[in-house]
Amino acid sequence: MATVCYRPEGLDSLVQKTSFSKKELQVLYRGFKNECPSGIVNEETFKSIYSQFFPQGDSTMYAHFLFEAFDTHNNGSVSFEDFVVSLSIILRGSITDKLNWAFNLYDLNKDGCITREEMTDIMNSIYDMMGKYTYPCMRDSAPKEHVDNFFQKMDRNNDGVVTIDEFLETCQKDENIMQSMHMFDNVI
Template structure:
């Protein structure tokens, strides 16, 4: 495994799995090729048009794209929300060699922006817009929020260690050579040597953005999934 820029793996894994889930649920069918036909559009326009118009202003998706996403979301989540167990179930499908439950927990908290214990369609599509079509700075802000587990505006070594352990646990036996038990802690030390400019033991959003934006490998990694849909 290449450890350079590993702090971005968390975000890339999010995007990869989200795209796979969209494919699995058939969400992407309407994004490929020509526009959807009139009958489909008339059917989908019945789905809460006021809310979709608001989301169109808040995201980088068109109204028609939002209608397609909403139709798929409601088909798979009739209750209109996704709970944490569903997140864990989805991620376990894509990482059968490891344990994705801990990482799914952190990811769920990142999508659950109002911290009410569920991810609504609005939560889902706002996060998806940032991950797939946001600017580099928006994606980095999203990544910082993922790492800042207690949402106090700082990334601590303990928080980063929790994230790294979750990533390594999720990858399981897929890594070669097999990682040593202290690999997550070693990576956290590397992360802080690079990011913690004033050596105060925490990484601020300013330090995080400045360091990431100067790193060519991280910048390339943040562009990998642009224009997926």
């Protein structure tokens, strides 16, 4: 039985949609096809690949959230196009594009605001992924403290949710956040 393979759109089209050159896209495609010979990745494969980067922790939940952010068509799979468009934003997008992408990641139910529960789920998944044996050792209360700090800083009108406007405004005024947004500017 022949396996149906997904073929990505042409390189020229992807050069237009992303901030990558043809050569960079070719290298990325080789790596993608190596891990995902069918040309698309489902959530289980994505989790398996992602877990290799965090062997000391459990990255399952964070990889789930990340997969949902990469799966822009909500069809349960990530194509090469989905992958490189998101990667382009993360690595080379404008500050606003990067912040919008991060907001979308944190807005788990995609209703346009981040709730305390959503941020708690994200923080717990990040701490699970980092593992219990970090140095210095993290306190069990660390995820809750992170969420409290996030809402104290971001929820400008104290209504219990963070909107995209509050998120963008606060992030753009925070020097540490702005510096971290430039962290991947020279990758690849």
